[in-house]
Amino acid sequence: MSDGHLGLLEVRELTVHHGQLCALSGVSLSVSPGEVYAMIGANGAGKSTLLRAIAGLDRPTSGSIALDGADITQLRPERRVKAGVVLVPEGRRLFPSLTVAENLQVGSAYARPGPWSIERVYELFGWMAERRSQRAEQLSGGEQQAVAIGRALVANPRVLLLDELSLGLAPVVVRRIYGLLPDLLASGLTVLVVEQDVSQVLRVATHIHCLLEGRTTLQGPPGDLTAEGIEDAYFGLGGSRGQASGISEVRP
């Protein structure tokens, strides 16, 4: 590649179509180890499509995805898990008829070696061990989200993809879940998070990347971005306001 600095996860010029609809159009990003890289944007901006494409569930029309220098664009989703890319999908997607423990066991069935185990997930979420025999469908939304994160962690990912953690959850629950991020980073994880709730993500992110209608409209470290600039990029307003120094702004 042309630039000497390569991130752990490199996405180049990724374009994804859903039938006729172009959901993602030439999006590039580079996530360095230990980062909390946040994708923001309104509904239908292509954030979830991006994560699904990185996880292998949506096939890109063009572009490439590389993990630690190795191209994974053609790998099936299950092979990407073994390579170290694990997605916590939108809407949790637990196995409803399986118990909490069984959900975690399925997550660890093809795990890479690493620091996370089912026991450690039980330590992270104090309530979980007692309720391990309950079916996932009987849990509350926040509890399900915790199990979904646990199921991804036990696979020992290198890059954890988190899709709309806050969806349908009470703000206090969302804060608690985002409060876990330092623990996850301390275990050596890199996180790529998609979120509609910008205020939440600004507190934790090391890099902000804004999508609008499948295109990049703004990106940079949160310290360099102004609230107005983010607002403009998020809603596609004006475009002349938020050009502070150090921010790369790309207009569609």
Next chain:
Amino acid sequence: MSWVNAVIQGVLLGGLYALFACGLSLMFGVMKVINLAHGDLAVVAAYLALGVITVTHVPAVWSFVLVVPLFAVLGYVLQRTLIQASLDRSVLTTLLVTFGLSVVIENGLLQFFSANSHSLGIGSLVSDSFSIGSQITIAYLQLVIFAVAVVVLLGLQYFLSSSKQGRLIRAVADDREAAQLAGADYRHVFGIAAAIAFGTVALAGLAFGMYSSFNPTIGTDQLLLFAFEAVVIGGLGSLWGTLAGGMLLGVVQQIGAQISSADQILAGQLVFLLVLVVMPRGITGGRRSMA
């Protein structure tokens, strides 16, 4: 007392129906595939056993040692190729493809074995029986088949609920995309489920071949129908329901036969329709999970 006998015979026959039905239930529960060739596959297993017995001269009851593993392999291969390819297109395609498979199998069997009836000779075991009182006579063969059916269903239940592979099968049945995200190759898991389903249908085919005579068309004419009825009466996706459904179907058929021998099949069909109308989710309520 003859009514009591009818009920007992029905329960025993129901075990055989449940053995037929559990593979159908498993394939629908896990892959959402309705295998219209299910009955024909059972008949193929019986003919295969006939060939094995003729060539190797082993006693008929031991033919399963070869036939069941062979069918398991066949199930895996067929799932990974033909059935998966049709699943990738649409669920409707799987109906058409398995229907086509059924036609091909039936005509192939007619070509090779003629339309004459055959049976797996097991000597005197077919008629050996013991009596309770003066009215109730129980054939050892039927008792053995019933026991095998219960053991298979119990074993399958235990495998699905307690083993690592069974857990993966249930996970894939719940949400195959989420299973992929956990690193599972759902196509392989589908293959394993199909291997189990084919193994059980082979066992059912052999049991049927010892219990009664068979011909190339009986698979669709009777076996598939009874398996369907057992699954629907019991509730889709529940193995316990399948066993209960098979027994209820068996009992109703035997009671129908008690009234008039022409009413045997009709009675089963009527109860099947009644269950569909009154309890469309089956007598066990049709739980969503496989185990």
